[in-house]
Amino acid sequence: MSRSVAVIGAGGHAKVVIATLRAAGFTVQAVFDDNPSRTGFEVLGVPVLGPIDSLVNAGFSVAVIAIGDNAVRQRIAQRLTHMQWLTAVHPNAWVHPSVRLGAGTVVFAGAVIQPEAVVGEHVIINTGATVDHECTVHDFAHIAPGAHLAGRVTVEEGAFVGMGSSVIQTVRIGAWTTLGAGAVVTQDIPAHVTAVGVPARVVKRHPETMEDCHE
Numbered sequence: 001m002s003r004s005v006a007v008i009g010a011g012g013h014a015k016v017v018i019a020t021l022r023a024a025g026f027t028v029q030a031v032f033d034d035n036p037s038r039t040g041f042e043v044l045g046v047p048v049l050g051p052i053d054s055l056v057n058a059g060f061s062v063a064v065i066a067i068g069d070n071a072v073r074q075r076i077a078q079r080l081t082h083m084q085w086l087t088a089v090h091p092n093a094w095v096h097p098s099v100r101l102g103a104g105t106v107v108f109a110g111a112v113i114q115p116e117a118v119v120g121e122h123v124i125i126n127t128g129a130t131v132d133h134e135c136t137v138h139d140f141a142h143i144a145p146g147a148h149l150a151g152r153v154t155v156e157e158g159a160f161v162g163m164g165s166s167v168i169q170t171v172r173i174g175a176w177t178t179l180g181a182g183a184v185v186t187q188d189i190p191a192h193v194t195a196v197g198v199p200a201r202v203v204k205r206h207p208e209t210m211e212d213c214h215e
């Protein structure tokens with residue numbers, strides 16, 4: 001039997017979330033987005049009904065936040081405290097039974113999560129990303145497509161691990177830090193910075209989160 005769910009966010013990332021939910025057997029009934037120009041349109045055939053706060057009055061209690069920006073995802077989760085957040089795993093992802101996945105987390109096709117990894121709430125494990133044994137990925141982090149975390153890596157809250165990057169074993173990525181695409185991380189990276197390259201070097205320090213690719 002399929003289960004009904006609402007999706008928050010009407011951008012490109014929402015398309016992948018909707019595809020993942022459908023593949024996992026859910027029925028996506030409605031999309032909500034605070035951008036008024038999106039109301040009345042459809043995302044993969046699902047109607048955009050209105051702003052996010054109208055979701056509860058429309059009768060939805062189960063949802064996924066399909067917004068790639070980690071800070072925005074956090075703000076929405078903090079705003080909608082009574083919502084039940086769904087965890088969605090694509091059937092073509094492989095997640096070891098010992099792995100703990102938090103509420104609202106999505107795991108896309110081709111991702112692999114190995115034994116005893118712990119993944120927090122509202123995390124994105126994007127297409128083809130790998131999270132190896134005993135990693136800890138904290139709330140609101142995003143592991144971008146094709147990124148690889150070796151064993152016992154820690155990704156702190158809200159960090160963004162860029163597409164195709166590699167993080168060697170036991171390294172810690174600081175909270176709300178951005179790793180550029182293709183970075184190779186060989187030592188700990190502090191919080192609230194941007195680091196790029198091989199080996200990864202800090203190129204910017206910032207007090208707030210960086211926006212990433214998805215709307």
Ligand SMILES: CC(C)(COP(=O)(O)OP(=O)(O)OC[C@H]1O[C@@H](n2cnc3c(N)ncnc32)[C@H](O)[C@@H]1OP(=O)(O)O)[C@@H](O)C(=O)NCCC(=O)NCCS
Pocket residue numbers: 126144145161162163164178179180181182183194195196197203204210212213214
């Ligand atoms: C790092 C990134 C976030 C840009 O951050 P930014 O703060 O806007 O940085 P800038 O574009 O000002 O670049 C700063 C410097 O880093 C370099 N740089 C940027 N991205 C880089 C990367 N991925 N690898 C190597 N160098 C990079 C720039 O060339 C620039 O170098 P310079 O100072 O010598 O000119 C972006 O380039 C990136 O890699 N994003 C990840 C994309 C991704 O993973 N998408 C998938 C989303 S699902």
